[in-house]
Amino acid sequence: MLEKLKTLYGERMVGSKAVSKHDALWFQTDEGETFGVLKSAVTDREKELLYCLFRPFSEPHRPQQLTKREKEWHEYFFCDAPLQNPGNIQLIQGHFFKMEHAPEERQAIKEAVSGFFKDPLVVWYDRHEAVIVHENPSPFLAKKELSELADALTSDFMATPVFFSGQLHPVNGSLQGKIRFEKQMFHYMLEAGDIGNVATFCQCLPSFLTAKPERVHASSFSDAVREALSDPETSLTIKTYMRCNLNASLTAKRLFIHRNSLQYRIDKFIERTGIDIRQFEEAAAVYLMMYLL
Numbered sequence: 001m002l003e004k005l006k007t008l009y010g011e012r013m014v015g016s017k018a019v020s021k022h023d024a025l026w027f028q029t030d031e032g033e034t035f036g037v038l039k040s041a042v043t044d045r046e047k048e049l050l051y052c053l054f055r056p057f058s059e060p061h062r063p064q065q066l067t068k069r070e071k072e073w074h075e076y077f078f079c080d081a082p083l084q085n086p087g088n089i090q091l092i093q094g095h096f097f098k099m100e101h102a103p104e105e106r107q108a109i110k111e112a113v114s115g116f117f118k119d120p121l122v123v124w125y126d127r128h129e130a131v132i133v134h135e136n137p138s139p140f141l142a143k144k145e146l147s148e149l150a151d152a153l154t155s156d157f158m159a160t161p162v163f164f165s166g167q168l169h170p171v172n173g174s175l176q177g178k179i180r181f182e183k184q185m186f187h188y189m190l191e192a193g194d195i196g197n198v199a200t201f202c203q204c205l206p207s208f209l210t211a212k213p214e215r216v217h218a219s220s221f222s223d224a225v226r227e228a229l230s231d232p233e234t235s236l237t238i239k240t241y242m243r244c245n246l247n248a249s250l251t252a253k254r255l256f257i258h259r260n261s262l263q264y265r266i267d268k269f270i271e272r273t274g275i276d277i278r279q280f281e282e283a284a285a286v287y288l289m290m291y292l293l
Contacts, residue, residue: 070121091136095164096183105157112153167275185205200282218292
């Protein structure tokens with residue numbers, strides 16, 4: 001999409017570092033790619049067309065008090081820069097959230113988030129939207145804890161935050177595309193009003209797949225999940241577990257294994273992927289993924 005736009009607009013199309021954020025109109029494609037077009041170089045009719053075709057985007061304002069790591073993630077997400085020093089990071093999970101606030105409240109928001117995350121990395125990508133980057137998450141933050149964080153922010157800032165918890169991802173060359181897909185899903189769920197105040201990737205996958213099937217591909221799913229499901233024993237175990245309505249005793253009987261052996265397989269899958277298939281919504285999403293891979 002961006003290549004076609006570059007052909008059309010040429011030098012009128014700019015990147016986030018090229019000009020002041022006030023000199024361009026900023027938009028985002030359905031794939032999560034951000035671009036700007038010089039205000040002085042487009043007609044009113046072109047502006048109307050751009051607003052119809054793309055989601056308006058407020059170029060992220062860079063807070064003055066960013067940690068070195070937050071700056072690196074910011075560059076990675078918004079400037080397509082390579083991630084610096086990824087060697088000690090094996091896994092990340094992104095927790096997206098939207099919350100109306102004043103810019104001067106961001107430090108206080110980060111302090112509130114730090115009560116639930118150790119050394120939180122809060123990367124703002126729009127005026128009221130950010131992603132909390134959880135590096136090497138252990139333990140994983142459960143939906144219940146995100147709900148408690150949402151309640152705390154509501155109480156402290158008199159706002160109504162909405163959270164979307166993404167997948168657990170290995171840090172590799174496909175990470176940026178997967179994060180962009182999750183952000184795209186988050187935006188769709190916000191527009192559809194079908195998310196509540198806290199939701200997970202697995203919870204939202206069925207409705208997003210129904211509404212936007214053309215946007216969901218095997219590459220959209222975490223490599224950790226794809227690797228786990230490529231194991232025939234794991235795949236058979238999950239299929240049987242779902243067909244037995246998450247009944248562990250019946251599943252073990254169907255698989256001719258001891259219940260403790262089944263529990264070990266389930267725990268191992270949860271540890272590798274961060275998806276608790278003992279919960280119906282999580283298990284149903286994994287079941288869908290199996291037929292899309």
